[in-house]
Amino acid sequence: MAELTYRQRLALFCLAIEGEPCTGAELVEAMGLAAQGAGHPKNCWIDFSPARIVRDLQELEKRTLVTRASPKYNRTKGRDEPAWALVERPEVPVLPEPDGEQPTGHVVQVQPRPIAGNASRSPYGDLPVDQLLLLLDVHEEMAGIVGRFMREMGEFQRDARRRLLAAGFEFPQR
Secondary structure (H helix, E strand, O other): OOOOOHHHHHHHHHHHHHOOOEEHHHHHHHHHHHHHHOOOOHHHHOOOOHHHHHHHHHHHHHOOOEEEEEEEEEOOOOEEEEEEEEOOOOOOOOOOOOOOOOOOOOOOOOOOOOEOOEOOOOOOOOOOHHHHHHHHHHHHHHHHHHHHHHHHHHHHHHHHHHHHHHOOOOOOOO
C-alpha cells in the first residue's frame, strides 16, 4: 500500500479536528486554514480544491480510513454533497508536516532566510526542549480551537439562513 500524501494526511487531521462528517468543500477550507496557520509553504496548500480533496477522500475510503456519512445539503448548489467521516478517530490528532511533494500548478520556490548571519540556526534554537514541546502543544490546541470555531460558525450560518428563510427573508441570487 502506497504511503499517504500530505493532502491525505492533512484531510485526516482536519476530519479529526472537526469531529463531524465534512464535505470536500468544508475540508478545503479547514485544510487551508490549518496549513496556513502552521506556516506551511504556500505551494503545499495553494491548489486545494473540492474536486481534488474528494478524490483523496475516495482513495482514503478504499483504504478504509474514512467512510461516507449522510450527505450534506449545499444551499449554493441546491443539492446534496457527499460527506466523509473518520473510521477511527485518533486520540490526539497531529498536524502533518509537508513532505516536499510539489503540487501541480502553482509552484513556489521558497528559500530559507538566514537568521542573524547564521543560516543553520533555528529561530527556536535557544529554547529548551520542554519549552519547545509546550509551544507545540499550544499550537495543536490552537488548531483544535480554530477547527471547532469554524465548525460552530458554519452551523450558526446554516441555522441563521434556515430561520431567515422560514421567516420569508429572500436572499439575492449569486
